[in-house]
Amino acid sequence: DAGVIQSPRHEVTEMGQEVTLRCKPISGHDYLFWYRQTMMRGLELLIYFNNNVPIDDSGMPEDRFSAKMPNASFSTLKIQPSEPRDSAVYFCASSFQGWEQYFGPGTRLTVT
Amino acid sequence: GENVEQHPSTLSVQEGDSAVIKCTYSDSASNYFPWYKQELGKRPQLIIDIRSNVGEKKDQRIAVTLNKTAKHFSLHITETQPEDSAVYFCAANSGGYQKVTFGTGTKLQVIP
Numbered sequence: 001d002a003g004v005i006q007s008p009r010h011e012v013t014e015m016g017q018e019v020t021l022r023c024k025p026i027s028g029h030d031y032l033f034w035y036r037q038t039m040m041r042g043l044e045l046l047i048y049f050n051n052n053v054p055i056d057d058s059g060m061p062e063d064r065f066s067a068k069m070p071n072a073s074f075s076t077l078k079i080q081p082s083e084p085r086d087s088a089v090y091f092c093a094s095s096f097q098g099w100e101q102y103f104g105p106g107t108r109l110t111v112t
Numbered sequence: 113g114e115n116v117e118q119h120p121s122t123l124s125v126q127e128g129d130s131a132v133i134k135c136t137y138s139d140s141a142s143n144y145f146p147w148y149k150q151e152l153g154k155r156p157q158l159i160i161d162i163r164s165n166v167g168e169k170k171d172q173r174i175a176v177t178l179n180k181t182a183k184h185f186s187l188h189i190t191e192t193q194p195e196d197s198a199v200y201f202c203a204a205n206s207g208g209y210q211k212v213t214f215g216t217g218t219k220l221q222v223i224p
Contacts, residue, residue: 031210042214042215042216042217043156043201043214043217044214045211045212045213048210048211050210055211056209056211091155091156095210097210098209098210099144099161099210100146100158100161101146101158101212102158103155103156103157104155105154105155106155
């Protein structure tokens with residue numbers, strides 16, 4: 001398996017624009033997690049899914065953030081409108097039965 | 113929710129010496145404690161984990177101990193090598209669920 005795949009790897013956008021981050025989990029994994037990593041706040045869980053259903057979105061910072069998982073092999077994290085404080089590395093991770101999490105390479109987002 | 117504290121924030125050791133990183137957690141229902149290693153610019157990678165039914169687990173030069181009574185767990189790296197230099201994160205799940213909360217990280221530097 002190729003591991004967790006994320007795209008794009010880097011994204012630079014202007015404030016106010018919509019940003020969509022994509023993730024393909026490892027085949028057979030039933031949990032998918034979205035994290036945000038910054039120097040100030042560390043590694044934060046934003047939302048996680050089990051069998052494509054959102055289980056806990058309490059980490060989503062505000063209504064500008066939304067996430068979907070239309071099927072077992074694809075998830076998106078959308079920010080609309082984006083703000084400079086959203087600049088961070090966003091990781092997607094997947095696991096089987098919720099235990100060992102395997103992280104993707106991350107998307108480095110810069111909002112100017 | 114779960115609160116995970118990690119110490120020290122930075123640690124420098126001579127090659128060949130041992131390194132110890134300590135974490136405490138707040139949720140007495142936590143039963144899963146993974147450790148991740150993150151090299152600069154890379155994704156976090158699971159290096160070892162422990163579940164609450166055991167007090168210690170070892171994998172070559174890495175070991176983790178768990179004290180459920182005191183709610184703390186530790187990572188021990190023996191015979192450190194320069195390639196061990198990275199940021200290490202501890203984590204604990206919340207209420208027995210698959211959601212984990214990460215510590216703030218320890219930057220380990222192994223001096224050749």
